Amino acid sequence: MHQRAENPHAEEKPAVLSVRNIESFYGPIMAIRGCSLDVRKGQIVTVLGANGAGKTTLMKTISGVMDPEKGEIIYGGENIAGASPDRVVRLGIVHVPEGREVFPLLTVEENLRMGAYTRNDPDGVRQDMEMVYSYFPILAERRRQAAGTLSGGQQQMLAIGRGLMGRPKLMLLDEPSLGLSPILVREIFQIIKRLNREQGVTMMVVEQNAKVALEVADYGYVMELGRIVMADASQRLLDSKDIQEFYLGVQEETQRGQKRWKQKKTWR
């Protein structure tokens, strides 16, 4: 495991979410092998990693769709490991799943209403719907249209907007860039950043697109094969040689002017 002795955020804001030594299984296969991380209040925290690193499983475990075999998930001073998904939503953690997952035959507005399913304050719901429409004006235009007929980018906006309707304290965003054009990816991440600053939503973003994620995030974790292998402030991760080589595709040239094709990871 990476040593975290000089965690620059240790004395900053309190952790909203603390994951401690989580182990999750798909049947006999161990997808998360003792994972620990902290998400601090008001931050955007990103979890990077390749396919199959366990990022999505980690999110599912936090949101209660999967139950961990071991470990604790501390949220608001309480261990929520193994809690049911609807309870986790009521506690203020909303998971925006990978691949949009909208309700295809419901209208945009009905999708947003479903995001507020656990709430019982019609006035607040109406205000939040206007708030969502102000961030995503295209959704307001299409409010009577079936969600399945939206484009991929619009569906992603709807998925995020629907998540906001739960008025989350902590939002888990799984691969918001999946399948989107580079321009749309920038746009989505700009909105994520604005939501974080303006609405005070703490965000945990799982991404394969390391560059764009680290640019908006405050803090980053790198996950490989079910473990956290690096953790640092985003800027330092962006500057790190390993991250540049393995996640940003920057290649160093040797003295002879040739590219080295293989470099050993320092954490193994």
Add this chain to the structure above:
Amino acid sequence: MDVLQLFVSGLANGCVYGLIALGFVLIYKATEAVNFAQGDFMMLGAFIALGLTNEQFMGLPFWIAVPLAIIAMGVVGYLLDMLVVRHMFGQSQIAIVILTIALGFVLRFIAGLIWGHEPIALESPIAGKEVRFGGLVLGLDEVTIIVVTLILTVALYIYFNRTKLGVAMQAASQNQLAAYYMGIPVKRVHSLVWALAGAVAAVAGILFASKGSIDPSVGLLGIKAFAAAVIGGFGSLPGALLGGVIVGLIEPFASYYIAAGYSQLMPYLLLFLILVFRPHGILAQVHAKKV
């Protein structure tokens, strides 16, 4: 005149088929399970109403027996899902099919034990009366069936599109995982769908029993309703009703115009043609997910 009377009686039959088919589709859409006991749900609903209201049994007033029977079948549906079907999650579709077929046999047997296997008529205030529109003589029972089905259809439409729980039922059937993520209690929603299917079956049963006597094997009507659901488009609620009405209308006209023996074939011939030329049914609700 003959044609109009055939039409009305076919339509009334079709409404009953349609309501049973609606129960099939409700459960299938929400949980991807097919409840082959849906016809027996209808039978049981009819018998509960009959047991409550007929003089030889409990003799309660008809208008008290009807809501009680509907509620009882709702409870049966809810408990069945909560106690049995929910625990079969993750097993193959076949397991649930076999389970519900077996359940159908059990319900038929129980009904036979309690109310006997001889046909009995429901003592209903609408049975055997006539209404006249001009020169047209129609059975009050048939007119009632059509009107009640219309009212129920409108009520269900409003429920599924205007109420939070109704929209949540749609949401859970369209994307179960996303429904979990939104904090919709999907398991309870599934049980409520089973309850709704049970209640609709009870309405169908009471309407059916108002037209003539019933015995515990009338649940086999469910097979015809299943065909109706497939014709209309399994997975579409309006399709289920439409399929029911089509099957109901074909029957009397076929027996009127086509030689006996061939006429009973017609609904199934239509089913065959639909499966060949429009395999998703008339009102198919198919969509491809965008990647």
